[in-house]
Amino acid sequence: MTKPEKDRVGHREFLSEAAVTAAAIAGHGAGSGAGAKQPQGDEHDHQTVPSDIALRVKALESVLIEKDMVDAAELDSVVDTYENRIGPRNGAQVVARAWVDPEYRARLLTSGTEAIAELGYGGAQGEHMVVVANESNVHNLVVCTLCSCYPWPTLGLPPVWYKSAGYRSRAVVDPRGVLREFGLALSDDVEIRVWDSTAEIRYLVLPERPAGTEGMTEAELAEIVTRDSMIGVTKVPATTGDGA
């Protein structure tokens, strides 16, 4: 059994430790032979994934390529697309445009999908976009409690914390606590709206334009928009601060 000797345990480790025993009991390694790892593989303290999963994935890829079911170059292209082409810089362009163009902002808030498409973004997991605006007395926060739904065309693939059990469980019941952990303490008179993406609509938060940015161009503004501010767990920091 693993011993709770570490005073700070990483999220994945937390879950893997908690579940090692239970998984051994459960037997059902989820999907028959698939990722079914050997229990002894879990006893290495710093190991967060089964030792052999990289090899098993490689093995599967080889088999599928040999059978001509997939093409290696196509797989490379998918990975490259989501690593380098589709990501939160897209959403940042949308936000920056909304900050400098009131008419665009109005379109964005009423017809999100179409307004986002004006900048060339759309497609899988962005077919039905709703954009919600933060104001001085309203703060929006996006979660998917059932799964990991997230607006891919504007934000890319979600970070691990967004998909984590801790976030999915707490964002709806304790949004103020979650936000405090992200360094955002909201006063009691701010209304928090949590959006649980349970159907096919995907949400993007339009953060408030921070003070001190009056002289900045649209391109400069896009540089300061963070992914987390578009999920709603942080604000875009004022540029007079250290910007971290």
Next chain:
Amino acid sequence: MNGVHDMGGMHGMGPVEPEPNEPVFHEDWEGRVFALRLRTSRWMRGRDMGSHRFELERIAAAAYLRMSYYERWFSVLVDRLFRGDFVTAAELEAGTADPNEPLPPLLPASAGDQVSASRLDVDVTSRFRPDDWVRARNVHPQGHIRLPRYTRGKRGRVTRDHGVFALQDTGLDGLRLGDFPQHVYTVQFSARDLWGSQASARDSVFVDLWEDYLEPD
């Protein structure tokens, strides 16, 4: 199903730990799993493979919590490839295709396939309108459902009608119950109605719900 995946409102699920400068994929294999899932989907057509979401949900609770996101995807992907006779356990073990194993053909799409989640261009009467008060049904089916437990039996207010979508619910076999084209609404639940007096009176949770999940209040 009342699975551990339906975790809105649960306690004890671990900390939220943002990672500075997080890479899109932490390991190469994660990106490969993501790409393999996308690129093999056409082979799954016409084979009653059922709901990918439901397969993820059916992973035993303890394993679900232990596994990382892409481990779950890999698990479901392999399961599907096995079920469709595309790959055998021996092939996966060996990491090479067995020339004696015939490759099943690509099939045309069939009714049992996962439908596009896109809005349907059909005319269906809406039962509710914005500002209507509704109550989420207190139902506990064992198949896939998009009605989170924490909303069931709770009262809320319709804020928006998103148009008509196909129902994504499945039976225990993972197959969709049918299209049942119907309106999907955003329903606003006050945090106090959901969580009691410990919650802020100002806060609320907005949840997108198919019409079948709702009754008038």
